[in-house]
Amino acid sequence: MxxxxxxxxxxxxxxxxxxxxxNPEVKKEGWWGDYTVEDVAPNDSVLDILHQVKWKHDGTxxxxxxxxxxxCGSDAMRINGVNMLxxxxxxxxxxxxxxxxxxQVEPILGLPVLKDLIVDMEPFFEHYRSIMPYFxxxxxxxxxxxxxxxxxxxxxxxxxxxxxxxxxxxTTSCPSFWADDRYTGPAAIVQAHRFIFxxxxxxxGERLNKLAEEFGVWRCRTIFNCxxxxxxxxxxxxxxxxxxxxISTGQV
Amino acid sequence: MPRKVHTHTFDAVIVGAGGxxxxxxxxxxxxxxxxxxxxxYPTRSHTGTAQGGVGAALGNxxxxxxxxxxxxxxxxxxxxxxxxxxxxxxxxxIETVVELEHMGLPFDxxxxxxxxxxxxxxxxxxxTGRPVHRACHAADRTGHMILQTLxxxxxxxxxxxxxxxxxxxxxxxxxxxxxxxxxxIATGDFHVFHSKAVLFATGGWGRCWEVTSNAHSLTGDxxxxxxxxxxxxxxxxxxxxxxxxxxxxxxxxxxxxxxxxGVLINNxxxxxxxxxxxxxxxxxxxxxxxxxxxxxxxxxxGIGGKNYVHLDVRPETVNHYFAKDGENRQIDAAYIExxxxxxxxxxxxxxGVDPVKEPMPVxxxxxxxMGGIPTDVDxxxxxxxxxxxxPGLYAAGETACxxxxxxxxxxxxxxxDLIVFxxxxxxxxxxxxxxxxLLPLPEDPAGEIMAEFERIRNNKGGTKQYEIRDRMQxxxxxxxxxxxxxxxxxxxxxxxxxxxEIFHRDLEIDDDxxxxxxxxxxxxxxxxxxxxxxxxxxxxxxxxESRGAHARDDFTKRDDETWMKHTLCDLIxxxxxxxxxxxxxxxxxxxxxxx
Numbered sequence: 005m006x007x008x009x010x011x012x013x014x015x016x017x018x019x020x021x022x023x024x025x026x027n028p029e030v031k032k033e034g035w036w037g038d039y040t041v042e043d044v045a046p047n048d049s050v051l052d053i054l055h056q057v058k059w060k061h062d063g064t065x066x067x068x069x070x071x072x073x074x075x076c077g078s079d080a081m082r083i084n085g086v087n088m089l090x091x092x093x094x095x096x097x098x099x100x101x102x103x104x105x106x107x108q109v110e111p112i113l114g115l116p117v118l119k120d121l122i123v124d125m126e127p128f129f130e131h132y133r134s135i136m137p138y139f140x141x142x143x144x145x146x147x148x149x150x151x152x153x154x155x156x157x158x159x160x161x162x163x164x165x166x167x168x169x170x171x172x173x174x175t176t177s178c179p180s181f182w183a184d185d186r187y188t189g190p191a192a193i194v195q196a197h198r199f200i201f202x203x204x205x206x207x208x209g210e211r212l213n214k215l216a217e218e219f220g221v222w223r224c225r226t227i228f229n230c231x232x233x234x235x236x237x238x239x240x241x242x243x244x245x246x247x248x249x250x251i252s253t254g255q256v
Numbered sequence: 257m258p259r260k261v262h263t264h265t266f267d268a269v270i271v272g273a274g275g276x277x278x279x280x281x282x283x284x285x286x287x288x289x290x291x292x293x294x295x296x297y298p299t300r301s302h303t304g305t306a307q308g309g310v311g312a313a314l315g316n317x318x319x320x321x322x323x324x325x326x327x328x329x330x331x332x333x334x335x336x337x338x339x340x341x342x343x344x345x346x347x348x349x350i351e352t353v354v355e356l357e358h359m360g361l362p363f364d365x366x367x368x369x370x371x372x373x374x375x376x377x378x379x380x381x382x383x384t385g386r387p388v389h390r391a392c393h394a395a396d397r398t399g400h401m402i403l404q405t406l407x408x409x410x411x412x413x414x415x416x417x418x419x420x421x422x423x424x425x426x427x428x429x430x431x432x433x434x435x436x437x438x439x440x441i442a443t444g445d446f447h448v449f450h451s452k453a454v455l456f457a458t459g460g461w462g463r464c465w466e467v468t469s470n471a472h473s474l475t476g477d478x479x480x481x482x483x484x485x486x487x488x489x490x491x492x493x494x495x496x497x498x499x500x501x502x503x504x505x506x507x508x509x510x511x512x513x514x515x516x517x518g519v520l521i522n523n524x525x526x527x528x529x530x531x532x533x534x535x536x537x538x539x540x541x542x543x544x545x546x547x548x549x550x551x552x553x554x555x556x557x558g559i560g561g562k563n564y565v566h567l568d569v570r571p572e573t574v575n576h577y578f579a580k581d582g583e584n585r586q587i588d589a590a591y592i593e594x595x596x597x598x599x600x601x602x603x604x605x606x607x608g609v610d611p612v613k614e615p616m617p618v619x620x621x622x623x624x625x626m627g628g629i630p631t632d633v634d635x636x637x638x639x640x641x642x643x644x645x646x647p648g649l650y651a652a653g654e655t656a657c658x659x660x661x662x663x664x665x666x667x668x669x670x671x672x673d674l675i676v677f678x679x680x681x682x683x684x685x686x687x688x689x690x691x692x693x694l695l696p697l698p699e700d701p702a703g704e705i706m707a708e709f710e711r712i713r714n715n716k717g718g719t720k721q722y723e724i725r726d727r728m729q730x731x732x733x734x735x736x737x738x739x740x741x742x743x744x745x746x747x748x749x750x751x752x753x754x755x756x757e758i759f760h761r762d763l764e765i766d767d768d769x770x771x772x773x774x775x776x777x778x779x780x781x782x783x784x785x786x787x788x789x790x791x792x793x794x795x796x797x798x799x800x801e802s803r804g805a806h807a808r809d810d811f812t813k814r815d816d817e818t819w820m821k822h823t824l825c826d827l828i829x830x831x832x833x834x835x836x837x838x839x840x841x842x843x844x845x846x847x848x849x850x851x
Contacts, residue, residue: 029769047606059722063766063775068300071471073507073602075400076300092605118442119772125297138408139360150314151357153369159362166362166394166401170299204360237601 017044017095017105019053024110026117027064034117037062046096050083050107054090054121067121074235077171081121082110087173087233112176114185128172131188135196135214140207158203165198165243167236174230174240180223187223188215190230190240197243200256208256216251224248261446261702266291266416267689268453269436270682271423271478274301275399275671276653277457278406279678280635280685284455285415287686291449292415293438295422295473295777298407302459302471303674306399307598308512309374309391310356310675311668312349316370317389322346323843324382325390329669330844332378332541333626333662334804334814336491336822339842341658344633345669345676352675353392361405363394374595375515377667378541378851385535387515391668396510396598402671421447422777423477425705426454426485426649429698431639433648437702439709441777444770446702452689455650455681456482456629462495464789465622465737466729469501469508478655480784482629483791487637487646488824490657490837491627492788493796493806496665497738499545501621503564505606509599509618511667513611514538516595517587518569519577520549521615522557527577528565533851540851543664543805546620550738559617566615569596573615620738624670625654626661626805627795630824630837633658635681641824641837648688652681659822662839663804712779717762721779724755724763724786732789736796741810745797752790759786787827794832795823816846 019041026034039057051069058065067090068078074092081090084098084107099105115123146152168191175181175189196215200208215221221244230240250256266289270277273294284290294301313320325346330337357363357371364372373389381388394401410417418438425437427448435450458478462470483489499520500509514520519538522528532548533540540548553563568574575586589612593600596611603609603616629651630638637649653674660673728751735748759782767775801815802808821836 027769027771029771047608058775059720063720064769066772066774070296070300070473071302071305073305073505074605075305075397075598076296076302076471078296078300094605122772129297133411136412138412139405140412141358141360145358149351149354151354151363151371154365155369156365156367159365162362163395166404167397169304169400170297198362199360202360202362 015046017046017099017103018042019044019095020106021053021057022108025120027119044095047094049091050093051079051090066119075169077169080112080171080173082112084108087112087177089171089235092235112172114176114182127185128175131192132195135192136207136211137195139199139205141204152204154203162198162201164238165194167238168194169236171235173233173235177229177233179227180225186219188220190244193221193244193247194238194240197247212251215247221248261448263448263450265450267451268685269293269449269451270455270457271436272457272459273298274457274459274653275303275402275406275674276678278410279675280455280457280652280682281415282409283679283682284686285413288689291418293418293421293423297419299403301403302474304400304403306671307396307510308376309393309398309668310353310671311379311390312353312392313390314350314371314373316366316373320388320390322350327382327844328378328380329666331849332664332666334664334849335846336662336803336839338659338840340840341633341660345660345672348676349672352679356405359405359409361401363392374512375539377511377539387536387539396512396596399671424780426481427701428485431646432695434695434697437705441772444773446706448701450697452692452694453648453685455652455685456655457653458655460625460654461785461788462622464732464785466733467501467506468622469498469506475781475784476788477784479628480787483787483827487629488826489627489791490630490824491659491822492792492825493799493823494626494663494804495792496542496624496626496805497546497620498542498623499549499620500567500618502606503617503619506621507602507606509567509616513567513569513596513599517574517578518567519573521566521568522552523559524557528552536851541664542667544851546738547807549620564617564619567618568615569611624665626665628655628657631656631658634684635677641835650681650685652677663806713768713776715763717764719758719762719764721763721782724759725782728755728786728789736793739807739809740796741808745793749793749797752793756786759783791825795825798834
């Protein structure tokens, strides 16, 4: 909590935190929990504030988190109506110059809420598993016992989509997914892209066939919510477009 | 409250789904029926945050040999590593890294199409002492790519996962293991996993300290469970402080930044590592660089007199020192962005600092446990100085102590450790399961741990867990950090004893529910941290010398005559007992470390 802002003198903020609560062991309906946290530094994260609430105000608050610096993908949530990672969203950026910051936090949309900010990730991972999210190459490995070769250009081709951390911020910001959760969703398409455009992989056709089906890439209406939501700055909509193009042209 | 206990049966259970656990799972599941149990979704594991690279003497850029990698590892360990184990690590690193490529891992490439390698702290040409390109990397997210690739392969091979099941006890009967007890986080139900073998791959315990690169989930569960079930902890006084954590936040800035030419600068604009390590300067071993930063700060040469220095990777700075070192190359901003994209993102996000335009404020951050559950080179857990194996019990990765890291781990060797010893222990465990019978469960195998959880859940006393955690982290950072003395360690020891008392008497949690009761689970994790902090402190107090990451201000020299030995710390009837085990030497004779 005592993060100084680089080398400068930290300004102190007051945060009014409104958290969407739900606990089926307590009651059937959800409610809003309001908490005030004082003495917040501008580069404290939303996760830091949630920890303050959990540790000092109400230990029953449930959320997922682990690495706390935007790499593990545990803490995607809806912050002031937009999907973000709580650990990568700094209070100073939500402050708009005021010393009093109002923040509303809700679970990501489109997946069943289990308790407070925790949703059931199983449907998300089911879509992930459906697109063969693994390297396929049954050819013998090089005789010299060394690595397969790949040109720098071929490696660069799919670099962007290797960054995905499966946080679900994209999929749960997608109106097409909200409308019908049978849609494969942007995250799984990003994962498919990572293999389809890897020159070493031998199963692009199978993945493209799956994604050409009813709930595949054509559900995407190019709304760009996914790209805006991605904490890893992956050009998700572009990746989906490249998969669409491959399906249309039959070329990778 | 009396609850139903669920029982599952497998040949082997693997606890933890980071690099070591998944590697073991891939191998073991080819031969026997395996369950992987993890308190996180596997892709959340901390392996995913490893940045700079995985060391292997592929020699893709310059001449290299696994023996040189072994030499650097042994020297980095301050001669405390067991050298036959280091030979296994460095020899098998090569084939294992190649195997990861065959599994599809997207390493960066050289113009030749081979795996790209970069320089890293402490990796040298043994003949010249100059830095060598040995760290195989995928941008600065090598750990992410290893974790993703291994998980993908596990999905491909239908490995059984129990995601968000929190293992809280080991079922040990005499000198055999019968499985583990876990809590299903979603329901709060207890599950007994009955098995022939158990592998702990649960990572480290950096959360004992205040400023750490470690995830909130790194609470040393596996190590603490083993300690409580009669397994000694080895070399716990050796905990690595990585020199370049983001100031105050502790988030790691990879050594790869210095591998790409970045330098450390003090308040006088001086590249101070020239004084501490004249040959390889900023690429000296981590313990050496962390101490240098500490000493610069102590001498009043921290930036603005504060307790941090600058890590400067601005192209003009890097090129200036390249020219000074007679290195015939230049880099530009685009190169930094391509090679270190995540680092640039971290510093922009958390500091508002653009690393191609400004230097980054850094300080040492608690990073890596060299010590842990003692094992042999096949991951078999050993019980004493005579290397007596506890059949069926395995450990791999950071939670294990083979020992290949000795008193200070060489950069990149954490990832090497995961994949090499993850693979070896997976294979050995499968072999063991094929030759062994499933022994019966004892009566009420979950009873004892369920009672402990009920105690924590119902205890009243008014002390919240964060109060205890904060005090533990503060005392460990202040007193068992980069430098220690008898006095500071004793202060920590007394404080920890007091905190243990509060933990057992006054801790009160808020959540008395069952589902996703993370309040309860975090309290139990705090108990693990307290135990491991105590073991660390007692081991550190006893070792009256300075070696690797254990730097005593009151015993400043390494003392091979008395202290060339591993510490073992047992918990027997509530009392900690220290004993020692010889170091296994090999091809490299101990000598003074100079970089």
